[in-house]
Amino acid sequence: MMMAMSENGSLRRGRPGYDQQGILEVAIAAFNQYGYDATSMGVLADRLGLSKSAIYHHFASKDEILERALDDALSALEGVLGESGATQGRAADRLEAVLAGAVHVLVEKLPSVTLLLRVRGNTEVERRALARRRAFDRAVTSLVEEAQAEGSLRSDIDPSVVARLAFGMINSIVEWYRPGGKEDADRLAGDVIAIALDGLRMPTSNRVDELLG
Amino acid sequence: MMMAMSENGSLRRGRPGYDQQGILEVAIAAFNQYGYDATSMGVLADRLGLSKSAIYHHFASKDEILERALDDALSALEGVLGESGATQGRAADRLEAVLAGAVHVLVEKLPSVTLLLRVRGNTEVERRALARRRAFDRAVTSLVEEAQAEGSLRSDIDPSVVARLAFGMINSIVEWYRPGGKEDADRLAGDVIAIALDGLRMPTSNRVDELLG
DNA sequence: GGCATTACTAACCGATCGTTCAGTTAGTAT
DNA sequence: ATACTAACTGAACGATCGGTTAGTAATGCC
Numbered sequence: 001m002m003m004a005m006s007e008n009g010s011l012r013r014g015r016p017g018y019d020q021q022g023i024l025e026v027a028i029a030a031f032n033q034y035g036y037d038a039t040s041m042g043v044l045a046d047r048l049g050l051s052k053s054a055i056y057h058h059f060a061s062k063d064e065i066l067e068r069a070l071d072d073a074l075s076a077l078e079g080v081l082g083e084s085g086a087t088q089g090r091a092a093d094r095l096e097a098v099l100a101g102a103v104h105v106l107v108e109k110l111p112s113v114t115l116l117l118r119v120r121g122n123t124e125v126e127r128r129a130l131a132r133r134r135a136f137d138r139a140v141t142s143l144v145e146e147a148q149a150e151g152s153l154r155s156d157i158d159p160s161v162v163a164r165l166a167f168g169m170i171n172s173i174v175e176w177y178r179p180g181g182k183e184d185a186d187r188l189a190g191d192v193i194a195i196a197l198d199g200l201r202m203p204t205s206n207r208v209d210e211l212l213g
Numbered sequence: 214m215m216m217a218m219s220e221n222g223s224l225r226r227g228r229p230g231y232d233q234q235g236i237l238e239v240a241i242a243a244f245n246q247y248g249y250d251a252t253s254m255g256v257l258a259d260r261l262g263l264s265k266s267a268i269y270h271h272f273a274s275k276d277e278i279l280e281r282a283l284d285d286a287l288s289a290l291e292g293v294l295g296e297s298g299a300t301q302g303r304a305a306d307r308l309e310a311v312l313a314g315a316v317h318v319l320v321e322k323l324p325s326v327t328l329l330l331r332v333r334g335n336t337e338v339e340r341r342a343l344a345r346r347r348a349f350d351r352a353v354t355s356l357v358e359e360a361q362a363e364g365s366l367r368s369d370i371d372p373s374v375v376a377r378l379a380f381g382m383i384n385s386i387v388e389w390y391r392p393g394g395k396e397d398a399d400r401l402a403g404d405v406i407a408i409a410l411d412g413l414r415m416p417t418s419n420r421v422d423e424l425l426g
Numbered sequence: 427g428g429c430a431t432t433a434c435t436a437a438c439c440g441a442t443c444g445t446t447c448a449g450t451t452a453g454t455a456t
Numbered sequence: 457a458t459a460c461t462a463a464c465t466g467a468a469c470g471a472t473c474g475g476t477t478a479g480t481a482a483t484g485c486c
Contacts, residue, residue, distance in 0.1 A: 014432025015482040035333045038250035041474060053476080054434045062474065118331075120248045157404045164389050165382050165408055172381020191370045195378050199412030227462030228452040254444060266446080267464045275444065 018048065023058045027065045028111045035118070036066060063125050070119065070129040073112040076105045078132070081139050091146030092153055098140060099166060099196060103189040106173050114174040137163060153200055166196050231261065236271045240278045241324045248331070249279060276338050283332065283342040286325040289318045291345070294352050304359035305366055311353060312379060312409055316402040319386050327387040350376060357413075366413055379409050 018026075026048050030039045041062055045052040059065045080086060085097030106113050116133070119126045141163040147153035153162070170192055177188060231239075239261050243252045254275055258265040272278045293299060298310030319326050329346070332339045354376040360366035366375070383405055390401060 012432080013430075013484045015434070017433045017482085019433090033333075034335055035248065035250050037248050038333065038335050040472075042472080050433090051435050052474085053436080056475070057433060060475095120246075120251065122247055122251050157408065161401075161404055162408070164385060165405060168385020168388070169378050169382040171385065172377060175381070176377050188374075191374055192378060194370065195375070195412035197412075199408035199410075225462080226454045226460075228464070230452090230463045232463090253442075255442080263463090264465050265444085266466080269445070270463060273445095 018050070018058065020058045023048065023055060024065060024068055025111070028069050028115055031066070031069070032111060032114045032118075036115070037120075037122070063123060066115075066123075067125045067129075069112045070116050070125070073105075073109055073116040074129060074132045074136075076109050077102060077113070077136055080105060081136070090152070091143055091150050095140075095143045095147050095153070096193065096197060098143060099170065100189055100193055102167070102170055103173065103192050104185070106170065107177065107179070107185040107188065110174060110177065110179065117171050117174055137167070140167065162200060166200060169196055231263070231271065233271045236261065236268060237278060237281055238324070241282050241328055244279070244282070245324060245327050245331075249328070250333075250335070276336060279328075279336075280338045280342075282325045283329050283338070286318075286322055286329040287342060287345045287349075289322050290315060290326070290349055293318060294349070303365070304356055304363050308353075308356045308360050308366070309406065309410060311356060312383065313402055313406055315380070315383055316386065316405050317398070319383065320390065320392070320398040320401065323387060323390065323392065330384050330387055350380070353380065375413060379413060382409055 027039075027044055030044050030047050033039075034043065041052050041055060045055060048055070059068075080098055080101030083097065083101060086094050086101065088094070116129060119129050119133075121127050121130050141160045144153065144159040144163045144166075148155040148159055148162075173188070173192065179185070240252075240257055243257050243260050246252075247256065254265045254268060258268060261268070272281075293311055293314035296310065296314060299307050299314065301307070329342060332342050332346075334340050334343050354373045357366065357372040357376045357379075361368040361372055361375075386401070386405070392398070
């Protein structure tokens with residue numbers, strides 16, 4: 001039961017119960033479990049312990065719930081692109097900062113990012129979210145291109161393929177990572193970045209062979 | 214329009230129109246575009262240019278369509294585990310064969326594997342498919358463990374995480390690979406395996422530093 | 427106590443859902 | 457022409473869908 005608090009921690013006026021954020025969190029969990037399309041407002045109401053119509057006091061529509069959730073995830077990911085580690089320095093370092101930042105966003109906002117990564121495109125809300133995702137992907141691809149031009153990233157593979165595969169790996173976290181599991185968030189980020197960057201860097205095998213003659 | 218042919222190529226008896234396979238292919242495409250849950254039998258009927266009830270001549274239920282599609286994908290993936298490259302030799306080589314085989318299955322059966330990778334688990338059909346997927350994942354994880362024990366694969370990362378990240382990358386193909394695009398299938402498989410294996414092998418960077426003193 | 431605020435309800439709506447049923451249609455074989 | 461085979465149809469069904477409406481309920485403030 002989400003007891004709505006005012007910003008200074010005192011109890012707010014009005015009937016106790018869920019607030020918008022409380023509804024949103026339960027909705028995201030249900031959407032992730034059953035899929036957005038297969039989650040009816042009835043199922044959601046059951047999960048909340050409310051009537052269906054009570055939900056409409058908080059959100060105008062099912063679509064609006066989705067839009068709020070997706071915006072949360074997208075804003076966090078877009079925020080990674082604006083951080084100082086992603087805007088200054090060599091392209092390879094910036095790329096590493098973006099990948100690490102993305103992993104942290106995935107872990108910290110696992111429910112809403114999970115929902116984002118499963119969006120289909122059936123509604124206008126979904127299509128707008130997909131457009132924002134594509135813009136993010138393009139920014140990452142540009143970074144890969146720059147790092148390849150610097151010579152610090154393998155250039156035998158098309159930059160858009162590199163970006164997609166790297167994010168394919170990172171995004172797979174939402175399918176199996178569970179907070180409190182065997183891997184803590186920092187260890188996970190370290191592991192993911194290690195594999196991704198080792199796969200992306202200029203291969204050093206030739207260098208070893210060269211040195212050994 | 215799928216003209217049903219008998220096995221020797223002559224026209225079969227009965228009214229011309231779709232056969233089961235023809236319905237299945239259109240259904241998979243619709244399921245992948247809109248999501249299984251958001252694809253109504255009405256939408257599917259529109260795509261087929263038939264009435265809704267015509268579909269039930271070919272399949273007993275929407276579920277049965279899904280089951281057939283998922284079985285197609287799963288059988289192909291499971292087949293990779295039974296190939297000689299995956300059953301003989303060093304573990305690292307077997308793992309590489311499995312990864313390459315999986316990429317080829319993804320590319321060759323892109324529609325049905327795409328559908329498989331998006332299964333939620335809302336129905337018994339879906340849950341059975343997920344169980345088969347988990348068994349596949351376990352087999353791959355075992356291979357990673359063996360390869361780590363051989364010393365040819367990095368062992369700084371938990372084998373189940375390694376397997377998941379590698380397949381996360383490989384499975385991401387379904388979200389962006391398009392036959393006839395920039396990357397042909399063999400090139401793609403090569404690129405994916407290069408990044409995955411470079412990310413998975415024992416790091417050679419230390420070796421370079423060591424040789425340089 | 428009355429008011430404002432905020433959360434919640436049951437009944438209802440029109441539309442759509444997956445499926446069934448009793449037929450019709452279009453081809454081949456005899 | 458008739459029988460068989462296989463594909464297809466419109467109407468109907470019970471259930472569920474997202475959403476609306478006119479209320480009720482529970483709190484804090486004055």
